[in-house]
Amino acid sequence: xSMLELTAKQxxxxxxxxxxxxxxxxxxxxxxxxxYDPTVGAYITTFKEDALRSAHAVDAKIAAGHSVxxxxxxxxxxxDNLCMRxxxxxxxxxxxxxxxxxxxxxxxxxxxxxxxxxxGKTNLDEFAMxxxxxxxxxxxxxNPWDITRVPGGSSGGSAAAIAAxxxxxxxxxxxxxxxxxxxxxxxxxxxxxxxxxxxRYGLVAYGSSLDQIGPLTRDVADTALLMNVxxxxxxxxxxxxxxxxxxxxxxxxxxxxxxxxxxxxxxxxLNEGVDAQVADAITAALxxxxxxxxxxxxxxxxxxxxxxxxxxxxxxxxxxxNLARYDGVHYGHRTDHADDYVHVYSRSRxxxxxxxxxxxxxxxxxxxxxxxxxxxxxxxxKVRNLIRQDFTRAxxxxxxxxxxxxPTTAFKIGEKTADPLQxxxxxxxxxxxxxxxxxxxxIPCGFDxxxxxxxxxxxxxxxxxxxxxxxxxxxxxxxxxxTRQPPL
Amino acid sequence: xxxxxxxxxxxxxxxxxxxxTKMFCGCELAYGExxxxxxxxxxxxxxxxxxxxxxxxxxxxxxxxxxxNCEIALFTKWDRKSYYYPDLPKNYQISQYDLPxxxxxxxxxxxxxxxxxxxxxxxxxxxxxxxxxTHTLGDFSAVDLNRAGTxxxxxxxxxxxxxxxxxxxxxxxLQRIVRFLxxxxxxxxxxxxxxxxxxxxxxxxxxxxxxxxxxxxxxxNSFRSIERSVAFEVTRQLDEFLETGITMQMGNKRTYxxxxxxxxxxxxxxxxxxxxxxxxxxxxxxxxxxxxxxxxEIKSRMCELPLAMQKRFATEYGLSDYxxxxxxxxxxxxxxxxxxxxxxxxAKRVCNLLTQTGLKLARERGSTVAGLGIDSDRLAKLAQxxxxxxxxxxxxxxxxxxxxxxxxxxxxxxxxxxxxQKSDTGQIExxxxxxxxxxxxxxxxxxxxxxxxKKARGFLLGQVMQKSKGQANPQIVNQIFDKKx
Numbered sequence: 001x002s003m004l005e006l007t008a009k010q011x012x013x014x015x016x017x018x019x020x021x022x023x024x025x026x027x028x029x030x031x032x033x034x035x036y037d038p039t040v041g042a043y044i045t046t047f048k049e050d051a052l053r054s055a056h057a058v059d060a061k062i063a064a065g066h067s068v069x070x071x072x073x074x075x076x077x078x079x080d081n082l083c084m085r086x087x088x089x090x091x092x093x094x095x096x097x098x099x100x101x102x103x104x105x106x107x108x109x110x111x112x113x114x115x116x117x118x119x120g121k122t123n124l125d126e127f128a129m130x131x132x133x134x135x136x137x138x139x140x141x142x143n144p145w146d147i148t149r150v151p152g153g154s155s156g157g158s159a160a161a162i163a164a165x166x167x168x169x170x171x172x173x174x175x176x177x178x179x180x181x182x183x184x185x186x187x188x189x190x191x192x193x194x195x196x197x198x199x200r201y202g203l204v205a206y207g208s209s210l211d212q213i214g215p216l217t218r219d220v221a222d223t224a225l226l227m228n229v230x231x232x233x234x235x236x237x238x239x240x241x242x243x244x245x246x247x248x249x250x251x252x253x254x255x256x257x258x259x260x261x262x263x264x265x266x267x268x269x270l271n272e273g274v275d276a277q278v279a280d281a282i283t284a285a286l287x288x289x290x291x292x293x294x295x296x297x298x299x300x301x302x303x304x305x306x307x308x309x310x311x312x313x314x315x316x317x318x319x320x321x322n323l324a325r326y327d328g329v330h331y332g333h334r335t336d337h338a339d340d341y342v343h344v345y346s347r348s349r350x351x352x353x354x355x356x357x358x359x360x361x362x363x364x365x366x367x368x369x370x371x372x373x374x375x376x377x378x379x380x381x382k383v384r385n386l387i388r389q390d391f392t393r394a395x396x397x398x399x400x401x402x403x404x405x406x407p408t409t410a411f412k413i414g415e416k417t418a419d420p421l422q423x424x425x426x427x428x429x430x431x432x433x434x435x436x437x438x439x440x441x442x443i444p445c446g447f448d449x450x451x452x453x454x455x456x457x458x459x460x461x462x463x464x465x466x467x468x469x470x471x472x473x474x475x476x477x478x479x480x481x482x483t484r485q486p487p488l
Numbered sequence: 489x490x491x492x493x494x495x496x497x498x499x500x501x502x503x504x505x506x507x508x509t510k511m512f513c514g515c516e517l518a519y520g521e522x523x524x525x526x527x528x529x530x531x532x533x534x535x536x537x538x539x540x541x542x543x544x545x546x547x548x549x550x551x552x553x554x555x556x557n558c559e560i561a562l563f564t565k566w567d568r569k570s571y572y573y574p575d576l577p578k579n580y581q582i583s584q585y586d587l588p589x590x591x592x593x594x595x596x597x598x599x600x601x602x603x604x605x606x607x608x609x610x611x612x613x614x615x616x617x618x619x620x621x622t623h624t625l626g627d628f629s630a631v632d633l634n635r636a637g638t639x640x641x642x643x644x645x646x647x648x649x650x651x652x653x654x655x656x657x658x659x660x661x662l663q664r665i666v667r668f669l670x671x672x673x674x675x676x677x678x679x680x681x682x683x684x685x686x687x688x689x690x691x692x693x694x695x696x697x698x699x700x701x702x703x704x705x706x707x708x709n710s711f712r713s714i715e716r717s718v719a720f721e722v723t724r725q726l727d728e729f730l731e732t733g734i735t736m737q738m739g740n741k742r743t744y745x746x747x748x749x750x751x752x753x754x755x756x757x758x759x760x761x762x763x764x765x766x767x768x769x770x771x772x773x774x775x776x777x778x779x780x781x782x783x784x785e786i787k788s789r790m791c792e793l794p795l796a797m798q799k800r801f802a803t804e805y806g807l808s809d810y811x812x813x814x815x816x817x818x819x820x821x822x823x824x825x826x827x828x829x830x831x832x833x834x835a836k837r838v839c840n841l842l843t844q845t846g847l848k849l850a851r852e853r854g855s856t857v858a859g860l861g862i863d864s865d866r867l868a869k870l871a872q873x874x875x876x877x878x879x880x881x882x883x884x885x886x887x888x889x890x891x892x893x894x895x896x897x898x899x900x901x902x903x904x905x906x907x908x909q910k911s912d913t914g915q916i917e918x919x920x921x922x923x924x925x926x927x928x929x930x931x932x933x934x935x936x937x938x939x940x941x942k943k944a945r946g947f948l949l950g951q952v953m954q955k956s957k958g959q960a961n962p963q964i965v966n967q968i969f970d971k972k973x
Contacts, residue, residue: 207771236540321580370764
């Protein structure tokens with residue numbers, strides 16, 4: 001078996017045992033990147049030399065008998081909205097195309113401390129705004145299962161890189177589904193942790209109260225492995241949960257242990273508008289849980305339908321403020337055509353931002369404007385609270401919620417770009433988790449007739465990722481969807 | 489024409505807090521450093537950075553608000569105030585909008601007639617300062633972000649001040665308070681305190697009251713400019729009203745700068761621009777909740793405030809209001825006086841040493857009186873020497889001057905400089921006898937008891953002092969003369 005077939009955890013064990021050299025894994029994966037990435041377009045930047053240097057360092061440590069970190073030598077890809085001193089941090093935006101971060105994000109420090117080897121930075125919708133990676137200002141990423149289709153987004157580069165075996169694990173970020181939806185479209189595993197579980201320090205902000213970093217991996221165990229590295233309190237992020245309120249557990253420890261008396265909640269009205277093949281796959285998955293002894297109950301989530309409207313007020317309001325700093329004054333793109341400082345702002349931004357980013361900045365600016373604040377932003381905050389209460393009530397009755405990730409499988413490139421609203425509406429199943437701050441995972445649960453992967457979404461209560469992963473693992477053990485590979 | 493008017497002034501004040509580090513990052517505060525050397529990714533607004541609240545800054549703000557008799561909010565949050573300006577790297581300022589950390593207070597300000605006046609405080613809230621734009625580089629402007637993120641306490645008063653002197657008195661009193669509390673160095677030249685008076689007049693004319701448009705004078709950083717700019721605006725507004733009859737209307741508030749060279753205000757913005765700061769709660773920061781324990785702990789750090797101390801010094805020690813105010817200009821000087829007096833020294837003697845020689849020396853050196861480096865033990869010793877007559881008042885002043893330049897004790901200095909007064913009656917008596925014998929006319933005048941007596945007394949005393957080379961204790965000389973004549 002080629003080392004490319006191994007999971008991250010298996011590769012780590014082989015490297016730690018000295019049976020595989022990290023440098024060989026890096027060389028092998030770069031050979032593959034050089035062959036396939038011109039087609040897939042997962043990476044914006046790769047760091048072959050740096051990666052090899054890190055890999056050699058890990059190999060040397062192992063050869064010398066020194067202890068190594070839990071990701072020893074494992075080649076990992078990182079979404080390009082995570083700040084890293086190596087290479088540029090572009091956010092797939094022209095405005096930051098040449099931006100070099102002077103510091104590493106918290107999760108980058110964690111990966112490095114765990115002896116992971118970072119291969120490069122993956123493509124995304126500009127500033128993580130989008131669901132198809134078509135909004136990248138720098139390049140197009142395609143779906144490895146069908147290169148005429150989108151990989152999902154915004155973490156499309158990370159999801160495609162996992163699916164195409166162009167890395168062993170990846171990090172993404174999820175503001176309204178940006179990890180789970182591309183994971184679903186690309187047939188990989190993706191977790192959005194509870195808001196506050198992973199430090200956002202160094203994640204370029206889109207919607208600060210919604211953004212969360214999480215892993216995209218080949219299976220549930222790899223997600224647990226990465227969570228062990230990246231979760232935990234960071235004093236640099238005031239919204240990161242303290243150790244006494246919710247200590248980060250060992251996510252791998254109980255992973256194989258099924259949950260006895262598992263209660264799964266479903267929300268009946270949510271099935272409207274779901275593609276029949278997706279709905280069938282979800283029903284089949286629920287049957288598997290039932291066969292394992294799980295109890296299925298129906299719950300009402302009366303405010304779920306308002307999630308999209310609520311999200312597009314809150315996320316864009318925060319974005320309009322978060323993206324104000326890209327002004328051409330201190331760093332990033334500056335226009336060549338400025339007569340005064342107002343031109344520096346307006347023209348640098350006009351030239352640097354893409355359409356979707358401008359659209360969201362304008363929406364958010366409008367929502368926060370005096371006279372509109374109460375009607376939009378304040379009301380959205382109230383709706384957000386109601387949605388949170390819906391989840392609280394659901395989790396009082398059940399261990400988890402199960403629903404689709406997306407109403408359809410991956411769509412064609414260009415199919416939805418003309419109608420942004422249609423694109424927004426497709427996020428109906430993922431957005432509510434961000435508003436409520438609860439964790440959610442997408443795991444492969446089948447394929448449609450066109451051979452495109454379908455994702456199963458499982459959501460659980462705040463800071464219960466360990467249980468969520470166990471629930472996901474129960475299903476994964478019964479199926480082999482996650483082992484399938486795209487015919488590149 | 490019969491025109492009477494009342495001056496109405498409210499103040500907006502920004503105070504830099506003297507915390508070790510900035511408001512939302514770990515950069516050390518610094519003044520006068522090379523541009524952009526006291527910065528980090530957080531305070532220059534790099535992508536991906538997050539603010540973390542400086543707890544010390546919050547505590548300093550609470551302490552100041554308590555000194556200003558404000559209600560302290562037990563729950564507050566942080567808001568983003570959006571506007572584009574090159575010195576504001578995130579293009580929003582983290583501030584407090586609808587839930588300031590304190591409100592509804594007052595400050596008592598001492599007036600020149602010895603009375604005090606109460607001025608209301610509307611609110612005080614905490615925010616971060618911006619950087620500084622400079623335009624001295626020819627074709628382009630430069631931005632220095634060393635100051636960006638400095639904790640800034642904004643205090644807004646009621647429009648309760650009715651003269652330029654009152655505005656200045658408030659500024660000085662506030663400076664004294666923040667220095668006493670140790671929450672700010674209050675150095676005006678370094679921009680630690682910036683004042684923005686809002687001035688207008690209520691003019692009574694032909695039995696009607698007219699309100700002139702409000703002028704906001706921006707960024708004043710000296711007491712003189714505060715007083716003069718307000719006085720200038722009063723005259724300007726009065727003239728303008730008499731010429732044009734303009735009165736306050738929605739949107740005709742104007743912004744003025746102060747031209748220190750020409751001693752006049754100048755128009756900066758004609759109309760109050762319709763700013764929309766798009767305030768919303770900063771999602772990167774968590775709300776601040778103050779527990780009773782925390783509040784009690786902060787309250788325990790409260791010291792005796794300057795005005796209270798000034799009043800106490802005046803009544804307890806019989807000092808003049810002026811002397812008491814000089815002693816309470818800053819906390820260290822007040823504490824020095826307090827400690828010296830507690831050691832048992834005569835309050836008036838210590839007061840004179842500090843407010844006369846001490847103040848003169850401090851002014852020469854541009855320091856505070858306490859900053860001269862005299863400790864209370866040496867000061868007490870000096871006061872005791874002057875009291876007992878070991879040294880004259882003049883000599884005490886000379887000794888004090890010498891004390892600030894060395895660690896020597898006052899008696900060592902006195903000995904070294906030969907300033908100890910002779911109180912040996914035998915020796916002095918001999919001198920007195922000598923002088924009496926040599927000046928029969930003066931002795932006769934003394935005895936005459938008339939107008940000439942006082943003059944003769946002074947003359948004879950002077951003769952003895954001269955013969956003793958200034959070292960005879962004049963009190964004892966007087967006593968001996970009284971006995972003999």
